[in-house]
Every structure is written in structure tokens, then in C-alpha cells.
Amino acid sequence: MVRWCLLIGMTILAANQHSEAGDEVTPHVVLGIHGGIGEDKKDMTPELEVKVRAALNAALKAGKLKLDEGGSSLDAIEAAIRVMEDDPVLNAGRGAVFTHEGRNELDASIMDGKTKKAGSVASVTVIKNPISAARAVMEKSKHVMLIGRGAEVFATRQGLEIVDPNYFWTKHQWDSISEIWKQEAAEEAKKKGNCDENSTSESPSLRKPHFGTVGAVAIDKNGNLAAGTSTGGMTNKMFGRVGDSPIIGAGTYAENETAAISCTGHGEFFIRFAVSHEIVSQIKYKKVTAKEAVEDVINGQLKGVNAEGAAIVLDKHGQFTTARNSEGLYRGWITSEGKTQVRLYDE
Numbered sequence: 293m294v295r296w297c298l299l300i301g302m303t304i305l306a307a308n309q310h311s312e313a314g315d316e317v318t319p320h321v322v323l324g325i326h327g328g329i330g331e332d333k334k335d336m337t338p339e340l341e342v343k344v345r346a347a348l349n350a351a352l353k354a355g356k357l358k359l360d361e362g363g364s365s366l367d368a369i370e371a372a373i374r375v376m377e378d379d380p381v382l383n384a385g386r387g388a389v390f391t392h393e394g395r396n397e398l399d400a401s402i403m404d405g406k407t408k409k410a411g412s413v414a415s416v417t418v419i420k421n422p423i424s425a426a427r428a429v430m431e432k433s434k435h436v437m438l439i440g441r442g443a444e445v446f447a448t449r450q451g452l453e454i455v456d457p458n459y460f461w462t463k464h465q466w467d468s469i470s471e472i473w474k475q476e477a478a479e480e481a482k483k484k485g486n487c488d489e490n491s492t493s494e495s496p497s498l499r500k501p502h503f504g505t506v507g508a509v510a511i512d513k514n515g516n517l518a519a520g521t522s523t524g525g526m527t528n529k530m531f532g533r534v535g536d537s538p539i540i541g542a543g544t545y546a547e548n549e550t551a552a553i554s555c556t557g558h559g560e561f562f563i564r565f566a567v568s569h570e571i572v573s574q575i576k577y578k579k580v581t582a583k584e585a586v587e588d589v590i591n592g593q594l595k596g597v598n599a600e601g602a603a604i605v606l607d608k609h610g611q612f613t614t615a616r617n618s619e620g621l622y623r624g625w626i627t628s629e630g631k632t633q634v635r636l637y638d639e
């Protein structure tokens with residue numbers, strides 16, 4: 293009883309402290325997911341909202357099913373992320389953003405909180421589900437990270453599904469990169485004093501980079517935590533650019549002693565600030581709550597350098613929370629009793 297009162301008290305305290313930007317702390321969560329920062333609210337349409345919510349709900353359902361069948365937290369992470377990778381509405385797998393050169397290069401990682409084993413792939417172009425490739429690297433190779441062609445050959449040898457690069461092409465992402473190319477051309481012409489008077493495009497420097505990415509954190513019946521993240525990266529990235537999502541300690545981290553974390557946002561900053569590892573370190577060494585740690589990193593350290601992003605955290609007690617310094621964060625969570633929540637902005 294005393295323990296529960298304490299827990300509830302601490303939960304309310306943490307939620308109140310950061311109510312302006314973060315979600316509350318929810319207990320008894322077995323799976324939490326995100327689908328990235330997403331669209332600015334002004335650009336969200338009712339049709340898109342229905343699709344995003346459906347994708348998140350389907351991912352939660354797939355992950356929870358694995359846990360209900362007695363699967364591990366890793367099984368739940370892989371199942372949930374595969375659903376989001378297959379859904380063209382999110383920036384991972386099919387639906388990934390385009391590089392500056394007009395290709396889709398995908399990154400993913402997964403980490404097992406029990407063993408601290410991890411696997412990741414980066415810059416892959418033909419693996420249908422990069423999260424499964426990341427898991428295969430963790431479980432079936434002696435390495436942690438494989439990139440490009442090596443990752444693709446490995447995935448092929450593991451019998452994972454290989455697709456034509458065109459599989460990842462989607463109209464909305466193509467329109468998005470095409471618009472950027474147009475703006476860059478207009479900017480270039482302007483520099484040369486050759487400006488097209490009729491051009492209505494805004495300067496590319498005024499455009500917000502598009503953020504997406506999907507991720508999941510889970511805890512299973514044995515108390516084992518796991519985390520995973522998968523992404524197409526940032527729109528208009530240079531070919532060969534790798535963000536934080538496949539970097540263990542940046543976009544993804546899990547350890548049973550503290551928490552499981554998956555991030556989304558401006559990857560270069562998440563790498564430099566070792567965001568997910570910084571969060572577990574604060575919990576471990578500063579003895580703060582997961583909520584306090586994630587708020588410090590996202591709304592303190594990253595906001596301080598104008599780095600946009602968010603993180604979802606599931607601690608070893610099954611308490612789920614998120615922090616964001618962005619307008620939106622597509623996110624959802626499900627409790628052991630199957631109670632599901634999906635949110636996109638401040639709701």
C-alpha cells in the first residue's frame with residue numbers, strides 16, 4: 293500500500309513538473325512505440341491522421357500479440373516495428389524519405405536489455421524489414437553493425453526478404469524531395485542573379501527538415517527490456533549519411549537495470565549527445581527518475597542547442613513516458629491489461 297502511494301505520488305509529481313511538453317508517466321506498460329515527430333499540426337489532414345493512428349494501433353496490436361503468446365520483448369519490438377516499416381505512412385521501410393540523390397537508404401537497430409547484445413544495419417536499400425536484419429546481426433553474426441552491401445549480403449544469406457529498391461518509393465516522399473530540388477534550383481538561380489520571377493518557392497533554408505522514424509520499447513513477463521528503432525533518415529540527406537537510429541547509445545538503448553529508449557529527431561545531435569545512453573546514465577548515476585532524465589536531455593540539453601527531437605522511455609518497472617521539444621510525436625502505448633493509447637500532439 294505504502295509502495296503504491298509512493299509510486300502514485302512520484303508519478304503525479306513527475307507529470308506535473310513537465311506537463312507543458314511531456315506525457316505523463318503511465319504504469320504497467322508492456323509496449324510503447326513512436327512513429328516520429330511527424331507533420332506540423334497545421335499540415336495534418338483528417339485523412340492522414342486516420343492513417344497514422346491506424347498504423348500505430350496495428351503496431352501495438354502486433355507487438356502485444358507476441359507478448360501474449362509468451363514471446364520476448366525482442367519479439368514484440370520486431371513485430372511492432374515491422375508493421376510500421378510496412379506502412380507507407382511512416383518514414384521507415386516502405387515510406388522512407390529520399391536522399392538528395394533520390395534514393396532510399398534505411399537504418400535500424402535493436403538492443404536486448406538482458407544481455408546488452410545489440411544489432412544494427414545502416415544505409416541498406418533492398419532489405420524489406422531492416423529491423424529484422426538488425427536482429428539477425430545481433431543474433432546470428434559476431435558483429436554489432438553492418439552497413440550497405442555487407443548488410444544486404446548478410447540479410448540475403450539469412451533468408452530475409454529482399455526487394456527491389458523501388459519497393460520503398462512512395463508518391464508523398466517523392467513529392468517532398470522533388471519540392472526540395474525545386475527550391476534548391478531556385479536558390480541556385482537566385483545566387484547566379486538568374487531568379488525566376490514567377491517562382492513562389494520559399495528559400496530552402498526556411499524549410500523545416502522532415503522527421504519521421506519509428507521505434508519501440510518493451511518489457512516481457514521475465515522483466516527483460518528491449519528497444520528498437522528504424523528509419524529512412526532525414527529527407528534530402530546526403531547519400532551515405534547515417535543518423536542516430538542505428539547507433540547504439542544514440543537512437544536506441546536498453547538495459548534491464550534501468551530502461552529501454554528509442555529516439556527520433558535531428559540525428560546528428562542525438563549522436564553527439566549520446567542521447568539514449570545519457571538517459572540511462574542519468575537514471576543510474578544521478579538516481580533520477582526516467583521522466584526526469586528524458587526531460588533533462590530532450591528539453592534541457594537538446595533544446596539548448598536548438599536540436600529538435602523526442603524520446604520514448606520504458607523503465608524497468610514498466611513505467612512509460614515520453615519527452616519532446618517538438619510540436620508533435622506520433623506515439624502509443626499498451627498496458628499489460630491491453631489498455632491502449634495513441635497520441636499525436638498535445639492531447
Ligand code: ASP
Nearest residue numbers: 504505525535556557559
Ligand atoms: N533520427 C533520424 C535520423 O536522423 C530521423 C528522425 O528521427 O526522423 O536519421
